[in-house]
Amino acid sequence: MEAAALYVATMLTLAGIYAALAVGLNLQWGLTGLMNFGGLGFVAVGAYTSAILTAGESAQHLGGFGWPWWAAWPLAAAAGALLALPIGAISLRLRADYLAIATLGVAEILRLAVRNEDWLTGGPLGVPGIPRPFEAFGQPWGQLAYLALVAAMVAALFALAQATAHSPFGRTLRAIRDDEEAAKAAGKNPAAFRLQAFVLGAACMGLAGAMLAHFFKFMGPDALDPVTTTFLVWVMLIAGGSGNNFGAVLGAVAVWAVWAATDWLAAQLPGELATRAAYVRLFLIGLALQLILLYRPQGLIGERPPRPPA
Amino acid sequence: MLEFVNFYLIPGLVLGAIYAIAAAGLSLVYGVMRFANFAHGDLMTWGAYAALVAVTGLGISPWAALPVAVAATVPVAWAVDAAFYARLRRAAPAVLLISSFGAALMMRAVVYFVFGPTPWTYARGVTPPLMLGAVRIQQRHLLILAGAALAALALHLLLARTRAGRAMRAMADEPDLARVTGVPVRGVIRLTWAVAAALAAIAGVFLAIDTELTPLLGFHVLLAAFAAAILGGIGRPWGAALGGLVLGLAEELATYPFIAGAPLLEPAYKTGVAFAVLVLALIFRPRGLFGGIG
């Protein structure tokens, strides 16, 4: 019974972290049309920022400084935003696909840096001993409390994203996405608006990274996989319905459920077959994305244009 | 000095030649179809593993397996285009880009499934390097340089001297005007995929000859290929090839101890050079050294 509760709490916590990532990506792609293929990079800076700030002192990496999580998480979000700022400033004034290429580059560089800058990140050994909030509550209450915290964070991000989407700022972002020339003619500076949306989305990803690090209680290079940290989030958002924050959360939960369920199914297979099954799953997730793009580009719930103010 | 030539300049040229071939195909696709194909690296991987099948199955050398690699990669590019890209062509280019990301994953999954994650190599045994005076060059390096030069020459002749090549350049310049002059758009797209996939397969085999085969072989040089393509002016295969050569040299030379016996850059960060070049190009020459398509 307790094992089942723990399993469910683990799955839901991860689904929540993915929901935070999807909401961030929705601010960038769904609302503004910015292609960020470097989600991993923003997750990494958020995760390591919080890890180094909160872990106990260690010769293995910088710090740690033993901060409480609630002091570190805002800085993790800020670190994501800070990484986005120069990248966005450089590539957002150029054609749209340059951002995709530049963010892919950011993710690759950060993967290198994380592995090689031992003094900072502990290199391949990573940063262990990251405290998980509410662990003192014991099992399973600690996990459930952490799940509640993640859920609260997701709710806050969701509320923020909803407010953004329905604000004049959000309407401008949508206008720029749909018709840049018309938005320019209306006196808006598309590059500045895009940069704000990009930075805001990156902050969400940074925070998601922190939540991930504290959930695992460890952060190392192997925890950062482009398929699960970048690509899966894209599938979630597009499956759920880009442009719609409900869609982002729904997509995150639904795709994560499928991903986790197939993971469990594959693990039931004997040895070699289990590894192969993982590759079949990789193929199928790629195919699923293609089929959604072809047959249901609006996702499960498409973007609903906000009602014009009466 | 000799150490510089043998261990930095020649490897830099070899890597640059491989990047050149990879980037030329990527840029060609960008020019004709106007989207950044994130699956180009995985086409390279596909070609490299196809050659591996021929090498182990028929016992031929990887050089002799090049036609097999090309023949196995071109239909994949065509199939992906027919199944996904062609039906998304009316959508925004961004959607094509996302689709190519999905296609990359599908191709990679097949490679993982069949060959597993552990590295493979073509070679059995070691061939001694050639000595040209004091200059030492690996036979495989010489062959890669020659092969890349041949591929570049063939691409040049195709684009500059043939009617089909002119049509491809016309499509890259002004797609609507090309249609008005009677260019069969679908045919040009098929040809473009064939050429790009062939170049990707060749680059993949060369890279695998020089290093080893892993399912991420091509993906790991995708960023370098993009950087080279943007440096050379996106959509311009000649520029991309030159950009690739420059980038490969820069990567190897960046680790040379020019000053005070310490390498300019830790070898672990070699691939970071591509990113640095990309960022610099985006800041200072976003249309590339030779003016990419508008």
Added chain:
Amino acid sequence: MSLLEVRGAVGGYGEADILHGADLTVAAGQVVVVIGPNGAGKSTLLKAVAGLVPLRAGRVVFDGSDITNRPAEELVGRGLAYVPQERNVFPSLTVEENLAMGAFVRPSATAAGLERVYALLPDLLPRRRVPAGSLSGGQRQMLAIGRALMLEPRLVMLDEPTAGLSPRFCAMIFGKIREIAASGAAVLMVEQNARPALAVADRGVVLAMGRNRAEDTGAALLANPEIGRLFLGG
């Protein structure tokens, strides 16, 4: 029998229609000019004939066959050439390669076409190895027209061929248009520069709000005081 017949053309880009039932007739060898205010649908009408803008209703008949919504790439082979207003040359191709693109569907006609075009537009000859992107605006327009003439088309459609050009080039282009008509090809052009265009035209069509407002000989339209007041700027 007329060479080109457009009847009741309705269509535009995406959702919004720009043409609301436009008609057009061009007889073989004629020069026809379409004039009208900005946004009247003049360029859209040419693009619809060229197969670049889909029609929701109406018919386009060229040389006896229905070409409504046929793909753009098959029209050049039927003898219909089109010169867009902007982006009408391939900038990275040389002048001669641009001209060769005009004979893309019939490569065997390239040599003869080049000879004819260089005879009509001798300014292009010394620049034949130069990339089209480095030409001046007037030279580009000449090149674009030359490209359209490579296969001796029955109808040449020109979208604002004198837009943004100096008076010297405008006069030269209108002169060339008469020469083209004299050689047997019909010319259909859209012009903002309405007075000199009507002066070289056999017929003029006035388009407004996607519909025909008036149609007459070029000279009669020039003489019509109402047309002059409404569409020719007094």
